[in-house]
Amino acid sequence: MSERRVELIRREDNAFVEATMLDGLAPEDLLLIERVWGPQRLRLLEKLLRRGVPRKERPESLHWDWGLKSGELRLLEAKGFGVICQDEWQGAMLVRTASHFTQLEEDKGKPLVYGDYIEAAPWNWRVKVLGQESRFMGVGSILFREAVLESIREGFHGRLGLHALPQAESFYETAGMTRIGQDPDKQDLVYFEFTREQAQRFLGDGGAV
Amino acid sequence: MKTNGQHDEPSRKWLRKMAELEDRSGSVLVGGLAQDLGMLPGRAADRPRVLGRFVEFARRTRGLSVERLAEEAEVDLAELVAIERDSERQPDPRTIYQLAIVLRVSSGKLLELSGLAEPRDQELDEAALRFAARSEPSAKLSSAEQNAFEEFVKVLVESSDED
Numbered sequence: 001m002s003e004r005r006v007e008l009i010r011r012e013d014n015a016f017v018e019a020t021m022l023d024g025l026a027p028e029d030l031l032l033i034e035r036v037w038g039p040q041r042l043r044l045l046e047k048l049l050r051r052g053v054p055r056k057e058r059p060e061s062l063h064w065d066w067g068l069k070s071g072e073l074r075l076l077e078a079k080g081f082g083v084i085c086q087d088e089w090q091g092a093m094l095v096r097t098a099s100h101f102t103q104l105e106e107d108k109g110k111p112l113v114y115g116d117y118i119e120a121a122p123w124n125w126r127v128k129v130l131g132q133e134s135r136f137m138g139v140g141s142i143l144f145r146e147a148v149l150e151s152i153r154e155g156f157h158g159r160l161g162l163h164a165l166p167q168a169e170s171f172y173e174t175a176g177m178t179r180i181g182q183d184p185d186k187q188d189l190v191y192f193e194f195t196r197e198q199a200q201r202f203l204g205d206g207g208a209v
Numbered sequence: 210m211k212t213n214g215q216h217d218e219p220s221r222k223w224l225r226k227m228a229e230l231e232d233r234s235g236s237v238l239v240g241g242l243a244q245d246l247g248m249l250p251g252r253a254a255d256r257p258r259v260l261g262r263f264v265e266f267a268r269r270t271r272g273l274s275v276e277r278l279a280e281e282a283e284v285d286l287a288e289l290v291a292i293e294r295d296s297e298r299q300p301d302p303r304t305i306y307q308l309a310i311v312l313r314v315s316s317g318k319l320l321e322l323s324g325l326a327e328p329r330d331q332e333l334d335e336a337a338l339r340f341a342a343r344s345e346p347s348a349k350l351s352s353a354e355q356n357a358f359e360e361f362v363k364v365l366v367e368s369s370d371e372d
Contacts, residue, residue: 140237
């Protein structure tokens, strides 16, 4: 496991704070993270149910529970990353670097890094209906950036593919990824790709924002 | 291959810009793995819209008018009409809960049918599909429909204790 220094923005005082990007998490490490995130998910769910907030307006990973998937996570050949700040997991990501290929005409069939999972800690979710703001800003961005860097390290020049949840589509689209379309094999989640040029632009100035 | 180094550490300007974008979007969730592991809810579009038909059949079986059912369940008449017509509008959880009590079915399952609770019961999905396939909305209850309805009610009532 290796680690690098990164920064996040603490919302409370809008200050840049030091954080650590851990590289080399195993998929089953999500179980440890879930021990902390799980109770937080439940607390949010209770609040949302009490308010009668319909499903569409609830955070989309509210019902996720990696604890129930321990067996499957152990078998998963994915590479994990996590961001730690102030001794807590602020976000996590899993990527796969083998057997995923570019669909875009440009570079079609060439290997890319596939983002299997990106999530911020429940206290970093913005839940407008409850007036909850994220404690740290930029957690998803710094993980997403790490996926692009991983693609460069693998020799894939930043090529990246991922399936975004509906509430996150605008993020990846505005970050400059190409929207390939709904994927019937993934319950119609929208599939996005970065070409090498788009990835370079994203690393440089934040893409098409 | 190494990264060229210049991009490894993002500038603060970059981070600020992306963090603002993240704020505007509200979510960064990537869900390929969650989908693979069955952690995404079923697509609402995949589920037959049977709540309205069910409520209507249940009401008619009891010989109740819409008004009377609204009274008994202490729910808004307009909302009950909207439910029976399977309108796009999502019903109020309280309404569904009240209807479940009066119609004597599991509130959890009725909430699932209404799209207010996570679909987790495959048997319910299948029962709803069978019911939808064998009944016509707003028609007189034929004996075949009556059978289809009764079969569906069984599934809706079963294990209501768990809810």
